[in-house]
Amino acid sequence: MNLLITGAWNDAKDHFDELEKMGHHIEFLQFEKEALPCSYEWVEGVICNGLFLFHEIEKFANLKYIQLTSAGFDRVPMEYVEEHQIEIHNARGVYSIPMAEFALFGVLELYKRGKVFLQNQAKYCWEKQRDLLELYGKKVCIVGCGSVGTECAKRFLVFGCEVIGVDLFPREDENYSSMSGLDMLEDILLECDVVVLTLPLTEETNHLMNESRFARMKRGAILVNIARGAIVDTEALIQVLPNLGGVVLDVFEEEPLSEESMLWDMENAILTPHNSFVGDGNGKRLNEVILGNLQED
Numbered sequence: 001m002n003l004l005i006t007g008a009w010n011d012a013k014d015h016f017d018e019l020e021k022m023g024h025h026i027e028f029l030q031f032e033k034e035a036l037p038c039s040y041e042w043v044e045g046v047i048c049n050g051l052f053l054f055h056e057i058e059k060f061a062n063l064k065y066i067q068l069t070s071a072g073f074d075r076v077p078m079e080y081v082e083e084h085q086i087e088i089h090n091a092r093g094v095y096s097i098p099m100a101e102f103a104l105f106g107v108l109e110l111y112k113r114g115k116v117f118l119q120n121q122a123k124y125c126w127e128k129q130r131d132l133l134e135l136y137g138k139k140v141c142i143v144g145c146g147s148v149g150t151e152c153a154k155r156f157l158v159f160g161c162e163v164i165g166v167d168l169f170p171r172e173d174e175n176y177s178s179m180s181g182l183d184m185l186e187d188i189l190l191e192c193d194v195v196v197l198t199l200p201l202t203e204e205t206n207h208l209m210n211e212s213r214f215a216r217m218k219r220g221a222i223l224v225n226i227a228r229g230a231i232v233d234t235e236a237l238i239q240v241l242p243n244l245g246g247v248v249l250d251v252f253e254e255e256p257l258s259e260e261s262m263l264w265d266m267e268n269a270i271l272t273p274h275n276s277f278v279g280d281g282n283g284k285r286l287n288e289v290i291l292g293n294l295q296e297d
Contacts, residue, residue, distance in 0.1 A: 001023070001044045001065060001219065002027065002153055003027070003046070005046075005047045006050075008048050009069050012047070020026075024141070024294070032048060035294050041060075046063065047069070065297065066087070067089045067207065069290075072149070072200060087131065093288070094289055095282060098282065099151070099198070100154070101149035103224045107222055107248065110248070111132065118131070121154055124285050135159045135160070136159060139160075139222060140153075140167065140193065141163075141164045142165075142166070143195065143196065143197050144197065144227060145171075145176065146167075161194075165179035166184065168181070168182055168204075168237050170228055189218075190217075191218070192221060194221065197224065207231070209225075211240075215236065215240070220245040223248070224249065227251060247270070249272070250273075255274055257273075
């Protein structure tokens with residue numbers, strides 16, 4: 001297969017020999033926004049991230065295989081891919097572990113008032129905090145029970161939480177005490193202490209967390225979004241945030257987050273720059289996924 005590989009796969013060059021032994025012919029494009037090193041017609045397969053944001057997929061007349069280095073499919077025109085029966089793979093499972101660890105960290109940071117202790121340390125201030133919370137016994141709702149959501153569930157279970165799943169396609173799973181369809185979310189929000197969003201962005205999930213659903217959340221509950229920014233209605237969140245225990249946001253409707261956003265100054269908000277996926281094991285897992293899929297092809 002004629003493979004166009006982009007710099008989105010950091011370790012690509014270390015595997016060129018292996019790919020060529022598998023019978024593939026390789027062209028390499030470091031930056032996806034730049035001109036291709038070959039003709040569009042030459043390309044039969046691509047390993048990329050946001051290539052189709054800069055190069056119209058229609059130009060790849062002979063494209064039959066796509067391997068993404070991301071978990072999400074939102075940077076790919078999926079309707080076109082399905083119509084043309086193009087085989088597509090994402091980086092399923094590659095980033096799930098660091099993202100799950102990040103979700104747990106964010107909740108603990110809020111429960112244990114880490115920000116306050118850090119501020120006091122900077123001021124050389126010895127001041128006890130008497131209102132720290134325990135994660136043990138809390139009810140956690142994972143919205144989106146795929147690879148990332150299930151890794152989150154495993155970790156909250158270890159801390160003694162009851163974990164409830166909400167998914168577009170509910171199933172039986174030992175990591176959840178129960179799993180319901182998305183139509184049950186509003187009822188489930190009423191009873192949960194922590195809500196973690198890990199589902200994909202679609203027309204159905206855009207602004208899933210809106211004014212009406214925020215109104216259903218328990219006072220003092222925590223929302224974690226490590227999915228996609230547009231799943232949360234930001235303005236509605238800002239209005240309700242004083243009633244929540246806090247929010248952990250790694251993704252935003254507009255990135256980078258505007259300096260004018262009110263979120264920056266909200267004491268119970270933890271904001272990070274789309275960073276939750278980063279982990280020192282990602283490279284090894286991504287290599288295994290990419291090479292494994294090509295061997296099966």
